[in-house]
Amino acid sequence: GAVVSQHPSRVICKSGTSVKIECRSLDFQATTMFWYRQFPKQSLMLMATSNEGSKATYEQGVEKDKFLINHASLTLSTLTVTSAHPEDSSFYICSARNLAGGGYNEQFFGPGTRLTVL
């Protein structure tokens, strides 16, 4: 099956620093990847749609200058949380769509990255 990895799985950083999270599709190509944020005991909130070779599309209310997304290849998208603050602490999950997967738009999810900003 299609596998999506995220790195790191956990990160703790000081307020004001930047953190990069990688999302990789390991055995398929993904022209589209999605970044979600999940608060404790809540559903996933879509942050942005990442398209290979073009700018990401951000959801309303998500600061694009704070959450930088780069999708430089068909297997890698990165989310950089710039100048992180404690309120950015959350569980970040990426997903990738396998365009070779047939007529339906199944997404494969990474295991998530727990970010804690002190």
Place this chain on the structure above:
Amino acid sequence: GNSVTQMEGPVTLSEEAFLTINCTYTATGYPSLFWYVQYPGEGLQLLLKATKADDKGSNKGFEATYRKETTSFHLEKGSVQVSDSAVYFCALSAMNSGNTPLVFGKGTRLSVIA
């Protein structure tokens, strides 16, 4: 627009009890429907899916049938186990829609006690 509504939890059941988690949707066209499961501290895993009306998705004893007439995709399991304790998300995706992401319900937390 597209939306998913699922029953609010938490749901607490005894081991071997019957499980139903209701999910209804609103969508234009003919979406694909999914159930995802999230175990504590982990990402989402696809549990089952159905891509057209009357399809039944099944996996690990869980089942859900795509009912177009009632716009529903209820999740059922005949006998739950403690290991089924997790959060379950119902989701839909528009067919062949390019960059459209999944639309998720709010999730239902299931706790199974021995």
